[in-house]
Amino acid sequence: MTAAGILYILVYFVVLxxxxxxxxxxxxxxxxxxxxxxxxxxxxxxxxxYRLAGIHEGAExxxxxxxxxxxxxxxxSFLFVYVIQRLQGFLPLNPMGFSTHHAPAxxxxxxxxxxxxxxxxxxxxTNWQAYGGETTLSYFVQMTALTVQNFVSAAAGIAVAIAxxxxxxxxxxxxxxNFWVDLTRATLYVxxxxxxxxxxxxxARGVPQTLKAYVQAHTLQGPTQTIAVGxxxxxxxxxxxxxxxxxxxxxxxxxxxxxxxxxTNFFEMLAILAISSGLTYTFGNMVGDTRQGWALFAAMxxxxxxxxxxxxxxxxxxxxxxxxLGVETTAxxxxxxxxxxxxxxxxxxxxSALWATATTDxxxxxxxxxxxxxxxxxxxxxxxNLQTDEVIFGGVGSxxxxxxxxxxxxxxxxxxxxxRTPEYLGKKIQQKEVKMAMVAVIATAFSILAFxxxxxxxxxxxxxxxxxxxxxxxxxxxxxxxxxxxxxxxYTSQTEDNGSAxxxxxxxxxxxNLTGSLAMLLGRFxxxxxxxxxxxxxAEKKKVPVTSGTLPTHGALFVGLLIAxxxxxxxxxxxxALALGxxxxxxxxHSGKLFASLMRSAAA
Amino acid sequence: MRYLGPAFRMxxxxxxxxxxxxxGVVTALCQIFFPRQANGSLVKWDGHVVxxxxxxxxxxxxxxxxxxxxAAGNGYDASNSGASNYGPTNQHLIDRAKASIAQFRKxxxxxxxxxxxxxxxxxxxxxxxxxxxASALAQASRVATARGVSVGQIRELVDENTKGRxxxxxxxxRVNVLLLNLDLDRxxxxxx
Numbered sequence: 194m195t196a197a198g199i200l201y202i203l204v205y206f207v208v209l210x211x212x213x214x215x216x217x218x219x220x221x222x223x224x225x226x227x228x229x230x231x232x233x234x235x236x237x238x239x240x241x242x243y244r245l246a247g248i249h250e251g252a253e254x255x256x257x258x259x260x261x262x263x264x265x266x267x268x269x270s271f272l273f274v275y276v277i278q279r280l281q282g283f284l285p286l287n288p289m290g291f292s293t294h295h296a297p298a299x300x301x302x303x304x305x306x307x308x309x310x311x312x313x314x315x316x317x318x319t320n321w322q323a324y325g326g327e328t329t330l331s332y333f334v335q336m337t338a339l340t341v342q343n344f345v346s347a348a349a350g351i352a353v354a355i356a357x358x359x360x361x362x363x364x365x366x367x368x369x370x371n372f373w374v375d376l377t378r379a380t381l382y383v384x385x386x387x388x389x390x391x392x393x394x395x396x397a398r399g400v401p402q403t404l405k406a407y408v409q410a411h412t413l414q415g416p417t418q419t420i421a422v423g424x425x426x427x428x429x430x431x432x433x434x435x436x437x438x439x440x441x442x443x444x445x446x447x448x449x450x451x452x453x454x455x456x457t458n459f460f461e462m463l464a465i466l467a468i469s470s471g472l473t474y475t476f477g478n479m480v481g482d483t484r485q486g487w488a489l490f491a492a493m494x495x496x497x498x499x500x501x502x503x504x505x506x507x508x509x510x511x512x513x514x515x516x517x518l519g520v521e522t523t524a525x526x527x528x529x530x531x532x533x534x535x536x537x538x539x540x541x542x543x544x545s546a547l548w549a550t551a552t553t554d555x556x557x558x559x560x561x562x563x564x565x566x567x568x569x570x571x572x573x574x575x576x577x578n579l580q581t582d583e584v585i586f587g588g589v590g591s592x593x594x595x596x597x598x599x600x601x602x603x604x605x606x607x608x609x610x611x612x613r614t615p616e617y618l619g620k621k622i623q624q625k626e627v628k629m630a631m632v633a634v635i636a637t638a639f640s641i642l643a644f645x646x647x648x649x650x651x652x653x654x655x656x657x658x659x660x661x662x663x664x665x666x667x668x669x670x671x672x673x674x675x676x677x678x679x680x681x682x683x684y685t686s687q688t689e690d691n692g693s694a695x696x697x698x699x700x701x702x703x704x705x706n707l708t709g710s711l712a713m714l715l716g717r718f719x720x721x722x723x724x725x726x727x728x729x730x731x732a733e734k735k736k737v738p739v740t741s742g743t744l745p746t747h748g749a750l751f752v753g754l755l756i757a758x759x760x761x762x763x764x765x766x767x768x769x770a771l772a773l774g775x776x777x778x779x780x781x782x783h784s785g786k787l788f789a790s791l792m793r794s795a796a797a
Numbered sequence: 798m799r800y801l802g803p804a805f806r807m808x809x810x811x812x813x814x815x816x817x818x819x820x821g822v823v824t825a826l827c828q829i830f831f832p833r834q835a836n837g838s839l840v841k842w843d844g845h846v847v848x849x850x851x852x853x854x855x856x857x858x859x860x861x862x863x864x865x866x867x868a869a870g871n872g873y874d875a876s877n878s879g880a881s882n883y884g885p886t887n888q889h890l891i892d893r894a895k896a897s898i899a900q901f902r903k904x905x906x907x908x909x910x911x912x913x914x915x916x917x918x919x920x921x922x923x924x925x926x927x928x929x930x931a932s933a934l935a936q937a938s939r940v941a942t943a944r945g946v947s948v949g950q951i952r953e954l955v956d957e958n959t960k961g962r963x964x965x966x967x968x969x970x971r972v973n974v975l976l977l978n979l980d981l982d983r984x985x986x987x988x989x
Contacts, residue, residue, distance in 0.1 A: 197966045204966065242814075246806040265800035269808045299870065299877050328877055337816035344815040345808075373803055380811065385819065392823045393830075399851050402827035402835045407876055410839070410848045413978055414856055419876040420849050422837045426827060427820040444869075444878040447921030449851040450837070455968025511914065512885045515894055521911035521931075527959075528931035529969050534890060534918040535880045538865070538927040541969035545921075562921045565882040566890075675884035697882030782886050790889035 194509045195524045198543030202501050205547060206494065208463060209470055213490060216467060217474025223382045224355045224375060225479070235381050242377050253368035256729025259356055260722055262372035263349060267316050267718075270342060274312035277338040278303055278330070287331035288406035297419075301329040301701070310706035315342035317717035318350055318588060320432070320439030320558055320692040321709060323701045327421035327442050332404055339439060340428045344388075347435030347468075348379035350590030353721050354472055355379075355479075357594045360728030361618045362480045364736050369728045383468065384435060391430040391464065399453035402426040425450055433464035436588040438558030438692045446548070446561040447537055458540055458561060462548050465557045466497075469586040472593045480618055484747035489596055492755040496585045497554050500574045505546040507570035508532050514785055532571065535563030546571065549693075553578035556588030558692025565670070565679065565695040569779035572695070573771065576682055579689045581763040582637055582720075588690065594724040596755075598630040600746070601727070603758040605630075607744055616743055619736040626730060629723035636719035637688050638766045640712045644684040645770065649677065653704065660704040668705065670697025673788035674781065678774035683709065688716040840975065842982075848975050849875070853926040856978060859904065860943035862928070862936050864974045865915055866897055869923025881919040894918070907938040927971035930959045944985045954980055 222229050243250050254262065277284070281303060282292030290296050292303050301307075307323055314321040315338070324330060330339070352375035359369045396402045401422040408420040425441045429451050432438060442448040452458050470490065477486020509531045511522025524530035529541035536545045545562035552559050553575035564575055578585060584596040600617060605627045608615030615622040648665040655663040662668050669676040682695040687709045694700075700709065745751065827835040838850045848854050853864045855873045870877040883890035897917040902908075916932040933955045941948040958977040962968050 197962055200966045242807075242810055246803055246810055248803055248807075261800045262804070265804040266807065269801065269804040273808055273812065297876065299874075325877070325879075336820045337812055340820060341812045341816040345811050373807060376807070380815065385815070389819070389823065393826060396823070396827040396831050396835055399834045399838050401837045402824050402831075403837070404824060405836070408837055408839060408846065408849070410846045410854075410875075412854045413842070413847055413975065413982070414854075414858060414861065416855075418848060418852075418854055418873065420837055420839075420852055421876045421878075424820050424824055426835075427823040431815075442878050442922075444880060444922040444924075447880070448878050449853075449922060449924055449926055450849075453838075453851050455963050459967055514885070514891055515914070515917075518891075518894060518898055519912055520894065520898070520914050520917060522914055525931065527934070527970050528913040528915060528929035530914055532885065532918075533914040534883060534885070535921045536918075537920050537922060537925050538915050538929055538971045539925075539968050544968065560921070563880040563882055565884060566880065568885050670882050671884040671887050673886060675886060678884075695882070696880065697884070778884070778886060786886060787888045787891055788884075788886050790883065790887050 194506060195543070198505060198509070198541070201543045202505065202547050205459070205462065206498060209466055212467060213470045213474050216471030217486070218478060220383060220471055220475040221478040223378050224475070229382065231382055231386060239377060239381055246373065248373045250371070250374055252371055254371050255367055256369050256725045259369055259372050260725045263353065263721060263725070266349065266376070270316040270345060271312045274315055274338045274342055275308050278308040278311060278334055279305070281331045281334050284331065284333045286333035286336070286404060289331070291329060291331050297328070299328050301325060303329065306703040306706040307701055310710050313710040313713050314692065315339055315439060316346060317690050317713045318346035318435070318437060318556060318591070319687060319690040319713045320437045321687050321713065322439055322443070322445070322692065322694070323706055323709070325443035326440055332423050335428060335441060336424055340431060343428065343431040343435045343437040343439070344380050344384055345376065347431070347437060347589045348376045348384060350588055351379040351383070351468070351472070352376050352590065353724055354590035354593040357597055357724050357728040358476050358479045360731035361620060363732045365734070366732040369725070369732050384431065387434055388430040391434065391460070392426045394460070395429055395457055396426040398457045400426040400429055400457070401450055422450070432559060433461045433557070434468060436465060436469065436555045436557040438552065440559060446559045447563070452561055455539055455544070458544055462544070462551055465551045465555050465559070466586045468589045469555055469592040472590065476593060482747065485618060488747045488752055489600070492752045493584070493586045493596065495752070496756060496759070497550065500554065500578055500585070501547050501550040504550050504571050504574040505543055507568045508546045509542045510568065512568060513783060514787070532566070532568050535566030537562065549575050550578065552693055553691060554583065554585035554587065556583045556591055556690050558686065560693050563696060564682070564693060565697045569775040569782060572678065573775040575693065576678070576685060576771065576775065577763065579685045579691050580641070580767045581759050582634065583689050583691065584759060591690070591720065595720060598633055598724065599758050600755060601626050601630045602634070602762070603754050604744060604746065606758065607754055613742060616737060617746060619739070620731050620734050621737060626727050629727050633720045633723045634762060637716055640688040640715045641685050642770060644708050644712055645681045648680050648684070648708070651704070658703060660702045662699065662702070665704060667791070668699040668702065669791050671788060672791050674774050674778040675788065676791070678778065681770055681774050684712050687712040690716050840979065842979060847979070850973065850976060851926055853924050854975055856974065859939055861978045861981065862933055862940060862974050865925050865928060866893065866917065866919045867923040868919045873924060875924055879923045880921050905936060905939045908935045910935065926973050926975060928974055930955065930970050930972055933972045933977065940981070944981070946985050954984065
């Protein structure tokens with residue numbers, strides 16, 4: 194670890210803290226329907242959208258209606274993305290001719306199961322990449338299918354979080370807001386303006402933004418190099434801010450055209466957690482006690498900082514097997530040292546490890562280094578972050594409603610210990626709320642562990658339809674415990690709607706595409722529906738007055754309780770699986786044990 | 798179902814706004830204000846495009862500085878970015894590193910120090926344009942011999958091409974291999 198690296202991580206969290214209040218306050222104003230500095234410009238457009246879509250701005254929805262709107266919108270989103278992808282060969286803005294006879298030799302065909310997986314992936318804000326962008330998708334698909342979903346799936350996540358906040362804030366109310374209005378406001382006032390500025394900054398620093406075909410270069414030593422370009426900056430901005438994470442290119446934010454410099458790296462990484470962090474303040478503001486928001490922020494921050502330093506330390510330590518061969522794995526003044534396999538020189542160890550931590554704290558899933566090549570403990574941190582259900586800041590919206598579910602479980606456990614009906618923010622937490630929160634937590638664990646278990650043993654006919662390589666473990670790039678980690682990470686990432694990968698595994702087969710899609714749907718909607726049900730139930734309740742027996746939920750005690758709940762629920766559920774993967778690998782690596790390579794794969 | 802109507806209309810409007818208007822306006826503004834960056838930061842030499850200043854390319858000649866191992870396509874394929882995805886205990890990782898180390902030692906007999914980690918590991922994108930200053934300096938003697946110039950002149954050129962950390966802590970010190978090699982060709986005789 195270097196002083197510059199440690200400073201980098203600390204500055205990052207200080208800046209994140211500094212933007213939390215202004216951004217959070219702005220979002221509170223937007224969702225309460227108050228006037229902001231953007232209203233003169235955007236209010237007429239907002240009204241026009243309601244008129245064209247036939248929506249009554251003032252009409253409030255019960256939780257069931259709100260949920261039905263989310264589900265209907267998600268279904269339509271899925272259909273749009275699926276159809277646009279399947280038709281890309283007939284659509285414009287396809288200079289490389291994907292899905293036509295002129296497609297480049299290295300192009301990946303857009304099969305029905307790949308289109309299905311990608312459509313589910315973007316609709317659920319996962320952005321799992323079973324595809325390699327520059328070898329599969331036309332500019333038209335990147336813009337009108339993927340960029341659009343980056344916006345609206347993020348906006349839908351924010352909307353659900355706002356609805357749950359209203360559940361806490363309102364008293365004896367039947368309704369929790371209007372999904373269409375929340376969706377429109379999140380897109381129009383929050384995401385679009387931020388992305389617009391951010392995209393211009395990224396382009397100024399080197400991210401391409403063009404509709405022209407790939408460039409042919411005659412390299413200095415002779416051979417031709419085909420350089421993929423495209424409308425990258427506009428997608429990159431929302432990919433980061435909306436915690437989407439699906440790259441324009443195969444290697445995502447490690448690609449120099451997505452992330453060309455250390456400063457773009459810093460701001461892209463800040464964008465990962467910015468809105469989720471801001472929403473903790475929005476929460477505090479809307480429930481009328483900002484200390485409640487800061488308590489959630491504190492719990493998230495403590496876990497994020499701890500994860501970042503554990504990961505950084507492991508990666509800076511490097512690979513002992515390489516060190517024995519005479520490779521310098523200690524940082525010096527003019528080389529980064531550490532475990533540089535799958536990392537870029539301009540980022541080095543600290544900002545790669547911090548990114549890996551931040552992207553899995555959130556449901557972002559973008560990468561600026563390859564998690565598959567991380568040291569065992571370095572790779573354990575992102576996997577553990579995902580398995581906490583991504584509540585350490587988390588996805589835009591989903592992080593907050595996930596953390597609020599944990600808060601409900603936490604106060605319930607505390608209530609059991611003292612034999613008192615638990616309360617949170619003046620609302621009695623009763624059977625229904627706890628049941629709903631537990632449905633969400635158990636469903637994700639079930640999805641991760643069941644699919645990982647099945648894929649570890651499933652056998653298919655070689656060259657058959659379901660999985661051409663044969664057994665589901667034949668798709669791995671690494672054998673031994675690291676191979677198991679690849680499968681575990683695959684289903685963890687998709688269930689948690691993250692989208693990052695231990696990318697050596699070849700997941701573009703019907704088996705992985707379809708089971709992965711199912712995992713993404715379970716992870717998204719078995720969190721959203723219980724959250725909205727809780728919102729509806731809470732909104733109807735009265736506020737109970739604070740007494741001397743009330744557990745204060747804004748102090749250090751509650752922060753500790755919340756962290757313990759997240760870690761205990763995560764650790765107890767996944768410890769056996771983690772022991773079989775990264776933990777056993779750690780000991781084997783230090784004893785110098787090597788495992789045969791299974792196949793050479795380059796998907797991200 | 799009465800929710801599908803608004804969903805469909807909303808999706809159309811959002812597609813128009815965030816799928817056409819937003820990327821369209823950004824494209825127009827970027828092409829006007831940042832045309833070089835927007836088109837891929839292309840580098841020209843002798844009137845034709847030799848690459849992008851942000852994208853690495855393969856160098857094998859002794860008179861050029863070499864970049865990192867690449868897993869993009871068959872090596873530095875900028876239409877097919879990719880990483881090795883080798884885990885730390887993968888036999889291939891160690892075999893590849895051994896081969897890289899042996900070749901490096903053979904090509905740079907004057908260098909006796911430890912091998913910088915970045916020089917024998919594949920980058921995340923397979924297109925890493927940079928190497929660490931240590932990796933460049935380790936090759937200086939070879940390049941000087943191949944070009945028939947002094948090591949001091951080559952090291953000076955490496956120093957000129959070295960970028961430090963922004964504000965002292967952002968990123969890592971690095972040298973862009975393509976730009977460094979272009980400078981070599983500009984400054985010194987291209988052939989051995």
